[in-house]
Amino acid sequence: MRLTLWDPFKELMAMQRALDSAFSSAKITYPPIDIIEKEDKIQVIATLPGVDKESLDLTILGDTLTIAGEKKSYGQDGVTYVRRERPFGKFRKLIDLPYSVDPEKITATYNNGLLTVTMAKAESAMPKQIKVE
Amino acid sequence: MAEEKEKTAEEVKRLIPPVDIYETENNVMLIADIPGVTKENLQVDIENDELTISGLFLEPKIDSGKKLINECYYGKYTRTFTLSDVIAQDKITAKLDDGVLTVTLPKQEKAKPKKITISTE
Numbered sequence: 001m002r003l004t005l006w007d008p009f010k011e012l013m014a015m016q017r018a019l020d021s022a023f024s025s026a027k028i029t030y031p032p033i034d035i036i037e038k039e040d041k042i043q044v045i046a047t048l049p050g051v052d053k054e055s056l057d058l059t060i061l062g063d064t065l066t067i068a069g070e071k072k073s074y075g076q077d078g079v080t081y082v083r084r085e086r087p088f089g090k091f092r093k094l095i096d097l098p099y100s101v102d103p104e105k106i107t108a109t110y111n112n113g114l115l116t117v118t119m120a121k122a123e124s125a126m127p128k129q130i131k132v133e
Numbered sequence: 134m135a136e137e138k139e140k141t142a143e144e145v146k147r148l149i150p151p152v153d154i155y156e157t158e159n160n161v162m163l164i165a166d167i168p169g170v171t172k173e174n175l176q177v178d179i180e181n182d183e184l185t186i187s188g189l190f191l192e193p194k195i196d197s198g199k200k201l202i203n204e205c206y207y208g209k210y211t212r213t214f215t216l217s218d219v220i221a222q223d224k225i226t227a228k229l230d231d232g233v234l235t236v237t238l239p240k241q242e243k244a245k246p247k248k249i250t251i252s253t254e
Contacts, residue, residue, distance in 0.1 A: 034205045038198035047168035047205050049232030073153070085151035086166050098201055113168035113232015 030091045031067065031115075035098070040126065042099060042119050049113035050086075056110065058117065060103050065117065068092040099125040145191065146208030150234075154214075161220060161238040167210045168232035177227045177236065184225070185213045186234065 036043040046067060048056075057068040073088040097119070105120035150165040163184075167175070170188035178185045192207040216222060216238070224239040 028204050032204035032206070033202060034200060035202040036195055036198055037201050038195075045205065047232070049166040049168040051231065079155040079157055082154040082156065082161075084153050084155075086153050086164065087151070110231070112171055113166075 029093050030087060031093060033067075033093070033095065035095070037098065040121055042097060042101060042121060044095060044115075044117040044119075046093075046115040046117075047113065048110075048115050051110075051113075051115075053110050056115065058106075058108055060101065060106060060119075063097045063100055065095045065097055065119075066092065067095065067115070067117075101125070145189070146206070148190070148206055148208045148210045150186070150188075150210045150212055152212065159240055161240065163214065163234075163236040163238060165210070165212070165234045165236075166232065167229075167234055169205075169207075170210065170229070170232065170234075172229055175229060175234065177234075179216070179222055179225065182216045182218075182222075183213050184216055184236070184238075185211070186236075187211045188234070 031046040031048045033047075034045045036045070044065060044067075048069070048071070051069050051071050055069045057066075059066045059068075068091065070090045071088045073086070100122035101119035102122045106117065108115065108117045110116075150167050152166075153162075153164045155162050165186055167186075167188045167190070169190035174189040176185075176187045178187075188210040190207055190210065219240050220238045221241045225236065227234060227236045229235075
């Protein structure tokens with residue numbers, strides 16, 4: 001058996017991490033998103049299980065993308081719930097995009113509870129090569 | 134191939150899906166939010182009176198570009214429930230729609246009374 005020294009800093013760090021994750025998750029407004037930047041486009045992926053596609057409302061104004069909609073609760077009236085953990089209700093999330101996008105070149109898909117919005121970067125947000133004379 | 138798959142499954146983060154469980158006249162319904170899980174990556178098993186849900190939702194690889202914001206959780210959704218003897222285990226059905234798993238657990242037609250024989254010696 002190998003003896004290891006107790007490292008109080010290691011435990012403190014672990015505690016810090018646990019605290020960080022507890023608070024960072026509280027800050028996130030529903031739904032959680034990922035933003036991926038590609039050469040000429042920006043992709044926003046939101047985990048949105050069980051949302052009626054018709055209720056989804058996506059709008060873009062300036063550099064802000066808004067995802068709004070309603071997640072319905074499936075339960076019928078008068079049933080006895082043993083557990084009720086799934087979030088439901090209306091949601092609205094404003095996302096500040098890191099680049100200007102072309103509002104004419106936006107596509108959105110909803111599959112397996114994932115909403116994917118793909119936006120083409122605006123011409124002005126594309127890098128341009130400057131020739132040195 | 135199978136070994137490789139298992140190895141990656143061990144490394145992934147464990148996610149606990151939120152569930153709703155409610156009872157109707159004939160069924161017990163179990164609904165779980167598992168966004169990103171496809172039918173191929175989902176397993177619902179019954180073993181020793183336990184129902185286990187496990188679904189894989191791995192972070193898609195980005196070939197070019199970078200991730201600027203990461204709020205979504207990726208990993209393996211796992212959760213186990215103990216089934217009471219009221220449930221007819223052979224009649225359980227499950228369906229997956231838009232990242233929501235619905236498991237229908239029908240109740241037994243009749244709770245069968247047990248006969249106890251008393252022996253005398």
